[in-house]
Amino acid sequence: MLVFIFWSSFFLIIYSYFIYPVLLRIILTVKRNHRTMQPDYCPKVSMVVSAHNEEDIIVKKCENFKELEYPNSKINLIIGSDGSRDKTNDLLTAHACDNIQCFIFENQKGKAATLNQLLIEAEGEIVVFSDANTMYDQNAIKKLVRHFSDRKVGGVCGHLILKNPNENVGGQGEQLYWDYENIIKNLEGQIKTTIGANGAIYALRKELYKALPTNKVIMDDFLVPLSAIEQGFDFVYDSEAKAYESTSPHIEGEFQRKVRIGAANFNALPEIKRLLFPSRGFVSFALWSHKIFRWFGPFFLIAIFLSNLFLFNYLFFKLIMIAQIIFYGAAIMGYISIHLIKKLKIFTYPFYFCVTNAALLYGFIKYITKSQKPGWKRIDRA
Numbered sequence: 001m002l003v004f005i006f007w008s009s010f011f012l013i014i015y016s017y018f019i020y021p022v023l024l025r026i027i028l029t030v031k032r033n034h035r036t037m038q039p040d041y042c043p044k045v046s047m048v049v050s051a052h053n054e055e056d057i058i059v060k061k062c063e064n065f066k067e068l069e070y071p072n073s074k075i076n077l078i079i080g081s082d083g084s085r086d087k088t089n090d091l092l093t094a095h096a097c098d099n100i101q102c103f104i105f106e107n108q109k110g111k112a113a114t115l116n117q118l119l120i121e122a123e124g125e126i127v128v129f130s131d132a133n134t135m136y137d138q139n140a141i142k143k144l145v146r147h148f149s150d151r152k153v154g155g156v157c158g159h160l161i162l163k164n165p166n167e168n169v170g171g172q173g174e175q176l177y178w179d180y181e182n183i184i185k186n187l188e189g190q191i192k193t194t195i196g197a198n199g200a201i202y203a204l205r206k207e208l209y210k211a212l213p214t215n216k217v218i219m220d221d222f223l224v225p226l227s228a229i230e231q232g233f234d235f236v237y238d239s240e241a242k243a244y245e246s247t248s249p250h251i252e253g254e255f256q257r258k259v260r261i262g263a264a265n266f267n268a269l270p271e272i273k274r275l276l277f278p279s280r281g282f283v284s285f286a287l288w289s290h291k292i293f294r295w296f297g298p299f300f301l302i303a304i305f306l307s308n309l310f311l312f313n314y315l316f317f318k319l320i321m322i323a324q325i326i327f328y329g330a331a332i333m334g335y336i337s338i339h340l341i342k343k344l345k346i347f348t349y350p351f352y353f354c355v356t357n358a359a360l361l362y363g364f365i366k367y368i369t370k371s372q373k374p375g376w377k378r379i380d381r382a
Contacts, residue, residue, distance in 0.1 A: 006307040006317075009300040016293040023289075024187035033192055033234070038149035045075045045141060046124030046206075050114040054132040055087040061132050062095045069138045072099055079132075080118045083108025110374030112212035115220055119209050127206045129220065134160070134200040136243045143241035144203040154208050154233025155225055157185055157194050158201030158241035172345065173352025174247050174254070182239065184290060189237035192282040193229055195290050197221040201243040204228060213271070217372045219264040226272050229283055251338055255359055262363015263372035265295050298361035328354065 047065065051058060058079070065077045076099040081088050083105060092102040101121065105114060119127065126145050130136070137143075140158060147153045159182055162175045178198075185194045199221035208228045212220055225235040247254075275283050276292070305324060311317040327350055334351020366372035 002307045002310050005303050006311065009303040012293050013297060013300050016289060020289040021184055021187065024184065024191065027191055028187060032190055035150045035153065037146050039146050041146050041149040042071065042074060043125040043145055043148060044123065045070065045126045045128055045145060046122035047077045047128040047130055048115060048118040048122060049079045049130050049132055050082055050111045051079055051084065051088060051132040052082045052108065053084050053086045053088060055091060057133045058088055058091050059095060062100055064135045065100065067138055068136060068141050070141045075099060075141065076101060078118050078121055080105060080114040082111065082114045110214060112218055112220060112374060113214040116211045116214065122206060125206060126203050127209065128203045129199060131200045134243045134245050136201065140201065140241045140243060143238050147236055147238065148205065152234050153236055154228035154231065155197065155202060155204040155235040157197035157235065157237045158243055159239045160198045160200045161242055161244050163244060163246045172348045176349065185237040186239060188286055193234040194225065194237045195286045197225045197235065200245055201241065208233060214374060216267045217260060217264045217374050218267055219261060222268055223271055226275060230275060255355060258356060258359030259363045259366060260372060262360040263366040266364055266367035295360060298357045301357060
């Protein structure tokens with residue numbers, strides 16, 4: 001039984017992170033979803049941003065919006081200030097104009113509630129979801145919306161590029177993670193549909209939007225795409241629709257953000273349960289492989305370690321235990337490296353992997369105890 005627990009847990013970790021991407025490449029050789037796309041397709045677009053205490057970046061966001069290469073008569077920016085207590089509200093009011101609308105919500109209700117309100121105001125046929133600290137390439141909107149010329153496409157996920165100006169350890173891990181995620185999203189989208197988007201840059205047909213739950217913390221960039229998929233549409237990925245963010249220099253704040261994401265992941269399970277059945281074909285396969293198994297990664301890691309302890313009498317498992325100790329020791333060195341002048345990059349990835357799984361575990365505890373509130377705090381960026 002212990003051997004079974006060890007190997008099944010070990011396999012599911014390896015499967016989710018390494019075997020699944022390989023399987024996607026194999027599937028792509030025999031099945032590719034061919035879609036039509038009109039580069040000059042130009043529907044009316046509303047970009048929505050939920051902001052909280054963004055005085056340092058909100059003006060730059062408005063300026064970035066004005067620089068987008070899209071007809072002014074067919075695009076507008078709608079920003080909702082969710083209970084901001086800094087200068088965000090004053091700055092937004094000063095920068096309001098014909099195609100930049102600002103809504104000030106005095107009491108903080110959380111991102112989901114703010115987005116629900118902003119979607120009521122959005123007049124665009126296509127809604128682009130963005131973050132206040134995300135800057136777009138000038139042609140990003142054109143790249144996103146061209147896919148909607150195909151009626152089978154319900155949404156599009158863009159390509160987020162993370163900048164790490166301070167070369168911090170957590171930022172390096174985050175960069176690698178998003179490079180890896182973008183590869184998987186691209187493969188999924190070419191086969192059938194991308195599972196989830198990136199909150200910094202994704203677009204949706206407004207007619208497909210369903211109000212998000214506001215009584216619990218959720219991730220809009222996960223539930224919104226899956227809602228479109230459940231309605232029979234595909235969600236695709238476009239590597240040419242680029243946006244940029246800076247990584248956070250504070251590992252503690254980034255950890256708290258991941259805890260919130262972890263709690264939101266588990267909160268999403270009742271909302272997506274209909275998509276988990278094998279009858280949903282590729283969608284179910286991708287959800288389990290890309291998301292669910294990874295969310296339960298911390299429990300697999302604990303099972304591997306504990307079962308390994310009880311199997312320690314066998315030489316093979318002694319070697320495995322030594323390998324685990326070395327790996328977790330490297331993660332500790334990665335944490336120590338944060339405080340060193342010269343960063344030890346070799347320890348970056350074990351550290352990031354462990355931090356991510358620790359945050360998932362803590363997020364699960366927050367989910368069980370219902371202690372993660374829908375409200376959110378701004379994470380300072382570099």
